[in-house]
Amino acid sequence: METVLRALADESRRTMLDTLAHGPATAGELAGMLPIARPGVSRHLRVLREAGLVEVRQDAQRRVYSLRPQPLAEVDDWLGRYRALWEQRLDALHTEIARGKREQRSAT
Amino acid sequence: METVLRALADESRRTMLDTLAHGPATAGELAGMLPIARPGVSRHLRVLREAGLVEVRQDAQRRVYSLRPQPLAEVDDWLGRYRALWEQRLDALHTEIARGKREQRSAT
DNA sequence: GTCTTATGTACCTTGACTGTTACGTAACTG
DNA sequence: CAGTTACGTAACAGTCAAGGTACATAAGAC
Numbered sequence: 001m002e003t004v005l006r007a008l009a010d011e012s013r014r015t016m017l018d019t020l021a022h023g024p025a026t027a028g029e030l031a032g033m034l035p036i037a038r039p040g041v042s043r044h045l046r047v048l049r050e051a052g053l054v055e056v057r058q059d060a061q062r063r064v065y066s067l068r069p070q071p072l073a074e075v076d077d078w079l080g081r082y083r084a085l086w087e088q089r090l091d092a093l094h095t096e097i098a099r100g101k102r103e104q105r106s107a108t
Numbered sequence: 109m110e111t112v113l114r115a116l117a118d119e120s121r122r123t124m125l126d127t128l129a130h131g132p133a134t135a136g137e138l139a140g141m142l143p144i145a146r147p148g149v150s151r152h153l154r155v156l157r158e159a160g161l162v163e164v165r166q167d168a169q170r171r172v173y174s175l176r177p178q179p180l181a182e183v184d185d186w187l188g189r190y191r192a193l194w195e196q197r198l199d200a201l202h203t204e205i206a207r208g209k210r211e212q213r214s215a216t
Numbered sequence: 217g218t219c220t221t222a223t224g225t226a227c228c229t230t231g232a233c234t235g236t237t238a239c240g241t242a243a244c245t246g
Numbered sequence: 247c248a249g250t251t252a253c254g255t256a257a258c259a260g261t262c263a264a265g266g267t268a269c270a271t272a273a274g275a276c
Binding site: 134146147149153168169170171 | 251253254256
């Protein structure tokens with residue numbers, strides 16, 4: 001849980017997960033869609049691996065990464081404890097946050 | 109979203125949120141249940157405030173913090189894109205990964 | 217074997233994060 | 247008004263994270 005949330009805190013890593021949600025990809029492919037160099041991507045992948053969010057399969061010289069969504073269920077579980085709270089608020093305020101038009105919240 | 113996930117990445121801050129889920133609390137009360145000194149708590153509270161996860165009400169010298177769960181809905185929204193994936197896996201594997209029972213997801 | 221491709225690791229640098237102590241400030245107390 | 251209470255901010259130190267360059271390794275291609 002700790003490692004998972006820590007892993008999710010980085011945008012590059014979330015982008016990789018979003019990509020992998022559409023299907024497996026090699027490290028190189030993932031690197032191609034990010035503004036950072038390959039070694040950086042490798043490190044991100046390691047973080048994701050250690051968080052259990054991806055798994056690797058070796059295919060010749062390539063490493064094919066696939067999503068392993070189970071740890072996200074754990075986060076979802078934690079989040080679930082709050083779900084009733086915001087739903088109640090949403091119900092009360094008729095605000096649409098979790099929908100397509102998330103307005104930017106302007107802090108305090 | 110970025111700020112929210114970043115805020116959630118720290119355990120102390122999650123503890124504070126968990127506490128606030130039971131009801132409002134003053135900065136001092138929150139500090140009392142954490143192993144860190146007050147100024148540190150103040151900074152954590154600022155992070156939570158900037159992420160829109162808490163709001164403050166002034167009561168004499170005290171600052172009463174309350175949970176503001178809406179930003180969590182945004183995270184839940186993002187997470188929702190993966191929900192089908194892990195459910196499918198869980199269904200296939202009958203595995204208990206999230207170490208509990210996350211059966212109940214109240215009508216999306 | 218030698219070369220190329222694909223990817224990870226080592227090492228270094230910079231910047232962000234976390235916690236501490238010291239200090240400033242607003243509000244109640246007497 | 248002087249003192250206390252409850253917080254926040256400033257300044258500082260130690261740690262961690264993220265990116266880059268250079269290098270190592272493993273597996274095909276020739």
